[in-house]
Amino acid sequence: MNLTLKIWRQKDASAKGQMVDYKVNDISEHMSFLEMMDVLNEQLVNSGEEPVAFDHDCREGICGMCSLYINGEAHGPDRGITTCQLHMRMFKDGDTITIEPFRAAAFPVIKDLVVDRMAFERIQQAGGYISVNTSGNTQDANSLPISKHAADEAMDAATCIGCGACVATCKNSSAMLFVGAKVSQYALLPQGQVEAADRVKNMVAQMDLEGFGNCTNTGACEVECPKGISLDNIARMNRELMKASI
């Protein structure tokens, strides 16, 4: 198929960006979206132009590196996947595709489609861990049975890949789904109880400091989240926060 791409180009963080049009031809429906971007970039390199910078690494939906806001949707039109898992069979010949970076005040653009997600790092550093040193004489793993239900629920929360699609999708640029997922993972496990109160307070305080917006329960984040992180995690975080404040 032949496509027109409208892509955000921005030289660096301080430059003013703009949308630029490109054409790509003979795109196979079996290609992944990023392979289509590779074709474009190869074309640009061969004509001596600068290729479009975008983040990616694993290309199998797990590292959380890829981003892209495609036709107005984080990770594009398909559901339950990341941009790198999006395939061209979702598009048709003659389509015009708009490709922008994830936009949020807390995610400044570094170059073209690459954004800075260090705010997520700082939130995790504020409390996204259990304080246990490596010693080699931690208690035997099976001495602490955990119900399958709790373990499975913790696992569901823990599958967040830290991509930031929830933030990019939210009209308030709220990071509640991301933070809620991490708080929930530990809140659901006995190991996480000791530090539960401090953890949720510190992570939420850092989130506010980073300039993410408030949650107004629109639920858009859950829809676009590639890993199906559910809104229950936000509710659980709010409960944890309440508990911690009394």
Add this chain to the structure above:
Amino acid sequence: MATLDSKVPKGPIKDKWTDYKNKINLVNPANKRHIDIIVVGTGLAGGSAAATLAELGYNVKAFAYQDSPRRAHSIAAQGGINAAKNYQGDGDSTYRLFYDTVKGGDYRSREANVYRLAEVSANIIDQCVAQGVPFARDYGGLLDNRSFGGVLVSRTFYAKGQTGQQLLLGAYSAMNRQIARGKIEMFNRHEMLDVVKVDGKARGIIARNLITGEIERHSAHAVVVATGGYGNVYFLSTNAMGSNVTAAWKIHKKGAYFANPCYTQIHPTCIPRSGDYQSKLTLMSESLRNDGRIWVPKSLEDVKAIREGRKKPTDLSEDERDYYLERRYPAFGNLVPRDVASRAAKERCDAGYGVNATGEAVYLDFAAAIERYGKEQAKIHNIENASDAKIYELGQAIVEAKYGNLFQMYEKIVDQNPYKTPMMIYPAVHYTMGGVWVDYNLMTTVPGLYCIGEANFSDHGANRLGASALMQGLADGYFVLPYTIGDYLADDIRTGKIPTDTKEFDEAEKEVKAKIDFFVTNKGTKSVDYFHKKLGKVMWDKCGMSRNEKGLKEAMAEIKTIREEFWKEVSVPGTANEMNPELEKAGRVADFLELGELFAKDALTREESCGGHFREESAELDGPQKGEAKRNDKDFAFVSAWEYKGEPADAVLHKEELEFKDIELKQRSYK
């Protein structure tokens, strides 16, 4: 020829590690504050090492090319992690894990290292659970296990199909705690481009800030390289796009020997290639082989009909299918080790039985498992005379619970529903057993320079068993390196900060800058990918699943030619002082182009078949093992450690003889 000192402690294998720990030098807590350690790479190996070293009190500087440690390629590991816990009571033990790993590696690994790995494996699970890693559990709340290829016990711990992700997030959380305390300084989006040696010791690195392009100097008392494997030398592999050999290769050029580069693991269960635009290959976890049966049609007519779309695989009766692994290896069936399964698939496809348009695909079929589980469930739920549809529904639910995310991933890529029609799979490059040579302390041949995780060569011999890489990465980082590095650093407590304004740093930086300047000013005509793909094709065709003398010699010559063309014709747009992904790729491909030639040379030198390295000249000619790989212990029971001497073809071979005192050398038989 120089002999390598592996520094394996004396004494019985069971006591080596304990005795060693009792006797080594320690650094007292107050002195650790005066010691800096650089850790390059923050995957399972580097991440766990950085966190543990910081907990101990050292000042750690950690580097990764991604924007967060959480994105290292370890995140992609699906299936699980081994540990000799014997929670299932099925006869597992430290010795058995040790034995399986040495045998699985086709007797080309160092016994003492492997034993230590098996010994600390149980600690890893305890540590990870304490960190909040949500491993799968059974209804009694205890940890669940699955079995993996090449072994007869269930010792693999897992977190759905995302074990690597959860383990890495555990190590990442431990790192975050230390970053918050200021004990780890994290350098995301930084790439190490060289190591700096002072008086023969590793004392720092040169790194490029990938956002600004700035070249930076960082000093430390020791440097740890944990930068993962080099499978991307094949262009197409299951590795992440950025996975590279650069750090490992740069230290090789500065004196670290490179061991067994030709030992590559080609994983049997990957999604087949679909076209020339393909940028990477996707693994389908090996755990699928627990329930999936591998087959191709028995007759070439059926193959033709399937390729032309006249028949569907589900149209073929049991009699018309060749379950070739079950046929050839009745004892292990679909669970033979990876190298054996991959070669068997290639054998069938080379004979014309491949089931897709490219002729490079075999089936992985879940119909039997769905039926078996369905019947089991019907019994459990007391459903009498359950209809086929009901059985199917019940069985599908179990298969979905076990492998749901993998099935979904497959469907998104291939656009076929694997519950309804068998998956198509084909082998792909997945893991590199070879890597930087290290001694028992995980130190390279350069003092103060360590190498851990997939980047080193140490524990997997010529073939790695499933679920053992995660184990090794975390063993190295949490439990081995933090001890062994102390022994070395004990001499550095009075050294003081290492200055970076010295001639050694000047020179290293100059060299790095010159290369970058070359790339951005060279007015070539071809993209970096052009060369990478060309290299990949030579590697796959001539250094792939089976190798021979003629092909390997050609490969060496061809790679050299591609390299020469690269240095003339490569074109890198943009400048040095900005984010420039093409420039990053150029540097990585330049190193692959050197490694590739050494790889072929190593494969040429090893005139035997062992593990993932299959030399056509060395196969059993008759008897029950006819056609199987033939190892030659008399002449080749050694590690090939290569010393850099300018051109890759001029590398000098040093042999570390392998001694097997605790395991008898046998032909691996999975029949």
